[in-house]
Amino acid sequence: MAPPPTSLINRFPDEILAKIFEHLLASYGLAETTRATSTCHRWREIAIADTNLWLDIRVTAKSARDYNTLSAVLQRSQKRPISLHLLSPGTRQLQSILGVMRKHLARCESLHIRGDWALFAVMAVTLGQEDFPLLHRLSLVDTRAVPCQRIFPEPPFPLTFPLPNGHALRECELHGCSLGNTLLPNLHSMHIKLRSLDLTLNETTLNPQVFLIPTSLCIEGICVPPMVDLLVDRPALTQAEPVATTHLQSLVLKSLRATPVRDQWGVIIDRIEEDCGPFFRALDTSSLHRLSIDRWHHGRILDDFILVLLAARAPKFPNVTDLFLRGIDFGNNRTILNVALLAALPVLERLRIYEAPDWANEVMDVLSFYPVLCPGVCEVITETAVLLRDDGLPFRRYMLAYPPNGQTNYSWELNQSAFRYGGDLSEDEDSDGTVVLWSDSDDSEFSDDEGEQYEED
Numbered sequence: 186m187a188p189p190p191t192s193l194i195n196r197f198p199d200e201i202l203a204k205i206f207e208h209l210l211a212s213y214g215l216a217e218t219t220r221a222t223s224t225c226h227r228w229r230e231i232a233i234a235d236t237n238l239w240l241d242i243r244v245t246a247k248s249a250r251d252y253n254t255l256s257a258v259l260q261r262s263q264k265r266p267i268s269l270h271l272l273s274p275g276t277r278q279l280q281s282i283l284g285v286m287r288k289h290l291a292r293c294e295s296l297h298i299r300g301d302w303a304l305f306a307v308m309a310v311t312l313g314q315e316d317f318p319l320l321h322r323l324s325l326v327d328t329r330a331v332p333c334q335r336i337f338p339e340p341p342f343p344l345t346f347p348l349p350n351g352h353a354l355r356e357c358e359l360h361g362c363s364l365g366n367t368l369l370p371n372l373h374s375m376h377i378k379l380r381s382l383d384l385t386l387n388e389t390t391l392n393p394q395v396f397l398i399p400t401s402l403c404i405e406g407i408c409v410p411p412m413v414d415l416l417v418d419r420p421a422l423t424q425a426e427p428v429a430t431t432h433l434q435s436l437v438l439k440s441l442r443a444t445p446v447r448d449q450w451g452v453i454i455d456r457i458e459e460d461c462g463p464f465f466r467a468l469d470t471s472s473l474h475r476l477s478i479d480r481w482h483h484g485r486i487l488d489d490f491i492l493v494l495l496a497a498r499a500p501k502f503p504n505v506t507d508l509f510l511r512g513i514d515f516g517n518n519r520t521i522l523n524v525a526l527l528a529a530l531p532v533l534e535r536l537r538i539y540e541a542p543d544w545a546n547e548v549m550d551v552l553s554f555y556p557v558l559c560p561g562v563c564e565v566i567t568e569t570a571v572l573l574r575d576d577g578l579p580f581r582r583y584m585l586a587y588p589p590n591g592q593t594n595y596s597w598e599l600n601q602s603a604f605r606y607g608g609d610l611s612e613d614e615d616s617d618g619t620v621v622l623w624s625d626s627d628d629s630e631f632s633d634d635e636g637e638q639y640e641e642d
Contacts, residue, residue, distance in 0.1 A: 203235045243270040259289050268295035276307045295322040326360040403437040408444040409461045439479040443486040461489035476505045480512040494525040501529040511539040523551050527558045534561040
């Protein structure tokens with residue numbers, strides 16, 4: 186009697202079937218892959234023997250009590266590095282889960298924990314004595330409301346994650362986990378993403394280590410922390426201390442806002458915000474190449490950012506070649522922001538402006554009228570079009586004929602007497618290559634004192 190015919194897929198070698206299961210895992214997850222590999226005894230044996238299928242371990246609130254399955258998955262991964270995802274398990278389940286995984290934590294190279302405040306408190310106590318010699322990716326996501334939106338914020342969470350001395354993470358994401366002053370220098374990651382944090386900085390952390398170590402930094406959804414401005418209040422100190430060198434190459438500033446001022450009872454005072462200037466002045470952007478300003482709310486943060494750009498003696502972003510702008514609420518500051526921002530980007534090559542087609546046209550007008558600004562920019566990219574620099578509309582002088590906020594002591598009109606670029610050596614041979622705004626009254630440089638006076642007015 187002839188043997189029953191076999192399907193074509195059953196004729197595949199074990200190695201080919203293992204690759205199919207790995208692609209299935211990447212597309213549909215472990216649960217669907219487990220069901221598929223249970224089709225026959227041979228498929229199940231191939232799946233169990235393939236350690237690549239058991240390196241990404243996810244524990245949810247639904248599967249948190251299945252300790253036998255978790256133990257089996259850990260055994261199937263053998264001694265290879267693993268990635269652990271704890272997605273909103275209960276605090277009691279978390280203690281049991283960590284008890285099962287305790288002897289395997291040394292193999293953890295990626296750890297993602299998502300939960301509420303109580304979950305992180307249990308984690309800090311339970312993992313306080315553990316070592317993570319292979320850990321390179323750390324993600325802690327607090328599922329509560331954004332801390333900076335509370336009237337009575339909770340004290341900073343004592344986030345002290347155990348890492349060996351000299352150990353450097355490659356990626357670190359902190360979403361909603363509050364940080365204290367002494368914890369910022371402990372983040373030695375190459376790629377850091379801070380979201381919805383309560384950052385508290387003082388004069389001892391004027392130049393936070395969080396800006397010095399990483400090459401990629403994303404700050405999202407936070408209130409810009411108030412800082413003591415040593416550059417203004419104590420200039421002698423800045424002359425004695427050397428300027429720290431930063432490795433930051435990519436910076437994303439998304440959904441930032443100024444910190445609201447609170448009274449002695451912790452209630453927010455309406456329409457009064459902390460000064461954001463010291464934060465922007467302390468940010469070292471000397472080695473930055475990519476900058477993204479995304480969804481800034483109108484308020485003091487944008488005003489202070491413009492004042493910092495205007496008062497700078499040299500371009501704030503001397504090496505930035507890629508700029509992305511989206512969803513910025515300008516208020517009455519769009520015109521002066523165009524000038525101040527373009528003047529701070531002398532080597533810009535790529536410019537993208539989204540969700541603001543009128544703004545993109547205005548920027549192109551400025552670039553077309555003043556070719557000395559950003560000479561490397563040949564086009565402005567929007568969601569639906571690419572605007573070429575040579576095709577810019579005629580410059581609309583009336584846009585800049587009136588100063589913002591009704592001020593009359595400065596003329597912000599862009600003409601030859603009010604705007605000079607340092608590269609034009611025909612009029613200023615001692616120029617240092619910076620962009621300077623001049624006053625029509627006394628033809629003096631826009632200094633820090635004048636910027637403070639403008640802000641008070």
